[in-house]
Amino acid sequence: MTTRAKLTLYSALATALTTLCLTPLVKPSSWYAAALVQIAAVAAVGAGLRRLALSRALVVPLQLLAALYLLTLITVTSSMTAAVLPGPRAIDAIGTLLADGTTTIQQYSIPAPASDGLQLILVGSVTLIAVVVDALTVTFRRAAAAGLPLLALYSVGTGLAGSGLSWFWFLLAAGGYLLLLFAEGQDRLSRWGRVFHGTDRPGARTVSHNGQLVGLLALVCALVLPVFLPHGNLGLIGNGSGTSGSDGSIGRITSLNPVVALSANLNRPDNVEMFRYSTDASNASQMYLRINALDSFDGVEWKISDQRLADVPTPLPAVEGLGRNVPVTPVRTTVRITDNLSTQWLPMPYPADTVSVPGRWQYEADTRTLVAGDGQQTNGLQYQVDSLDIEPSPAQLRSAGEAPADFAQKYLELPQGLPSVVAETARSVTAGKTNAYDKAVALQTWFNSSEFHYSLKVAPATGSDAVVRFLRDKTGFCVHFAATMAAMARTLGIPARVAIGFAPGSDEGNNTYVVHSQDYHAWPELYFPGSGWLRFEPTPSRGIAPSYSQEQAAPAPSATAAEPTTAPAQGASAAPSASSSCDPQQRRAGDCADRSTAVAHSAGPAPWWLSRQTLISCAVALVALALLATPMLWRARLRRRRIGTGRHLPGGPAVGLTDQQVLAAWEELIDTAWDLGIPPDEARTPRRAAQRISEAGRLDEAATAAAGRVALAIEQVLYAREAQPQTSLGGDVRAASAGLRASAGRRGRARAVLLPPSSARLRWRLQDRLAAGREALARMITRCTEPVRALLRRRDR
Secondary structure (H helix, E strand, O other): OOHHHHHHHHHHHHHHHHHHHHHHHEEOOOHHHHHHHHHHHHHHHHHHHHHOOOOHHHHHHHHHHHHHHHHHHHHOHHHOEOOOEOOHHHHHHHHHHHHHHHHHHHHOOOOEEOOHHHHHHHHHHHHHHHHHHHHHHHHOOOOHHHHHHHHHHHHHHHHHHOOOOHHHHHHHHHHHHHHHHHHHHHHHHHOOOOOOOOOOOOHHHHHHHHHHHHHHHHHHHHHHHHHHOOOOOOOOOOOOOOOOOOOOOEEOOOOOOHHHHHHHHHOOOOOOEEEEEEEOOOOHHHOOEEEEEEOEEOOOOEEOOOEEEEEOOOOOOOOOOEOOOOOEEEEEEEEEEOOOOOOOEOOEOOOEEEEEOOOOEEEEOOOOEEEEOOOOOOOOOEEEEEEEEEOOOHHHHHOOOOOOHHHHHHHOOOOOOOOHHHHHHHHHHOOOOOOHHHHHHHHHHHHOOOOOEEOOOOOOOOOHHHHHHHHHHOEEOHHHHHHHHHHHHHHOOOOEEEEEEEOOOEEOOOOEEEEEHHHEEEEEEEEEOEEEEEEOOOOOOOOOOOHHHOOOOOOOOOOOOOOOOOOOOOOOOOOOOOOOOOOHHHHHHOOHHHHHHHHHHOOOOOOHHHOHHHHHHHHHHHHHHHHHHHHHHHHHHHHHHHHOOOOOOOOOOOOOOOHHHHHHHHHHHHHHHHHOOOOOOOOOOHHHHHHHHHHHOOOOHHHHHHHHHHHHHHHHHHHOOOOOOOOOOHHHHHHHHHHHHHHHHHHHHHHHHHOOHHHHHHHHHHHHHHHHHHHHHHHHHHHHHHHHHHHHHHHHO
16 A cells, blocks of 8 residues: 555544544434545545646645535435536525524534534534545645644534543544554655664664654553543633623623523433432422523523622522512522533522522522532532522412513513514403403413423424414423413513423422422513512423412313313312322323332432542543553563473473573573663674673673573574583573572662563564554455456556
8 A cells, every 4th residue: 555545544534533522412423424424535536636646736626626516415415406416406405404503503402413404514524624634644745734623623522522531532533643643654764764773673663663652652641641630620611601700790601501401401311310409398399499590582582681790698689579568488408419410500499598509609680590600510519598488479469560660671671573473462362351460370371271282392492483483383392381471471561581490300208309301491480579580380281380370270161181281170289198109290291100210210429439530530540550561461471481380491300492492591581681771682692692691780600601501502593403402491591580680779670570671572563463464454455456456457458
């Protein structure tokens, strides 16, 4: 194989290995096969163009054009003229796919679903990287510079996917890059010719292998050293918290849209435990834990507005809008979060009054939430929250006055161009209601009627178009119910926002609840002067409607038994019975059996020594130790084979030795001296080599005589016509070796055991076997392709 062919092959391999770090971003990873096809096509087209002896300035554009054509052919074949020629329809189809991929990126967390648009973005990006790497490595012969686009690809993949398997992706990417450098290095050394350094091994090969050893050691160090070094947040990518300093400066929280996290967790195939909590609340089965509120509706989506953050006060400020006449009950809740929940917002009952939580947190007054500082997350936290259970009566809510003007201006704001059907539907549903409370209850009752259906198959959009589509189709999940009810409430003059958090979990007894990923939830919060922000529950079959909203929330006459509503049955109690094995929210959803099974098999968070990060670190450390111990173990095994009792070189009985056993004795003496600091000199005769070892090792008379007898035996094997039979050399080798070790000192003896230089023979042996394997593979490929080449030669004639 020519050098140019090797560089082409290794550049494609390096790109393919680095691309693997993108596979955690999208599930399933079937797009990777298309990426491999593109990488192979880039390499093949580049090789073909370079064989035509074209200018380097033409190779790269033509290579890129061919790759783009193949990508178009793969993705939008149906839109191409005659299925092969790209035209305006194909360009429009690609634009549509790109827009779809961008929407998928914005709406989903990692791993995102493998939509056609997202696959096009991924495969197209990999194709561009493949073209750049191939051009730098082969066309311009700058293999070292090819590491830059590979680094960019690796950084994007590991930066978005997180650090769970970043060491593995680094190993693959760095290994591919090293192979690329080795191939180019061998090409450069091959132009120097054969250089000798006192041995029979070509110097060019020694220099090349030394470079490979340095590269492998650097890779091992890069993997092992971080395990033993302290970690710090260097801010290379940023902690994403978006928090500000203690001065309360404005900082927009943009690290992750909570709607994205909610949708991703509801669509998880496994219903994992997120956290568990214990509370002294009398209505614990109806207690929601909230992480934040989407208070800004711009027509594109419900989102978090600019938030002014400050240090957490103790206690928190008085609840906004809460009057003295509304009854409240203090509640204390202890929360323990597992490693499955990683968010910058702290789940808390609303409204919280006092929070005791480790770490640095900041307080946002408008939504009454706590936001993590210094890049920390909620994983593994345990904390305590004192909150208030607000229990207004329907009469108090009906008599609530108007919200302050500046307050109402913010929470009644609607986007320009909001379709009129939203306000018209809100007025139709609440016809005949004269106050904000009755209108809110009417909206909740309408959404809980049999007209609406719960489904996770609808895209998690919250903009104006999504609201209109939901009112038309009447199908969606909690995000659509909450966003639509909040928008309709604003059209009726009721301040509203969308809260994100968790519905009540599974009751484990003793007021202890377990919350799973499928308990992620969204609900509207409506503002009533005198009571503050109050939760409503418009989503059928999910969540529990609060008691203050149930007076007029009876099911519509058309409701059937198959469609549960928020209203309790005649004579039924709102609280769960003591003997019930699942809470009202589970009975309402119809998944008591499934959830009880999940709880039965759930367990608390694993101890720190069983965490994934600890196990990965231990595995990496064990692999590194095994690699470092390999030379020592191989050398000890070889020594036992050479001078083992009675097998190769018996030291006692008078048994004749074979030539191979005599050679083994000599090699053991040479290697022992090498390990103890006397490198071999193959230019000397065995007798002169033994004399050199005796002098350099300061051997006594007995050890010198033993080394001389071993040298005499190997000379007879190598040069004599008829060698005299040797009865024993094991004792002589041991005597000479003992003398060498005695004069080497403690440090020399330790190095000879732990890092024996003679273990280079193991590397040489492996390299020889690899070279033989490559040659055998090349011969096999030549035999297999010979018929094709013969056919091409006949055709050329």
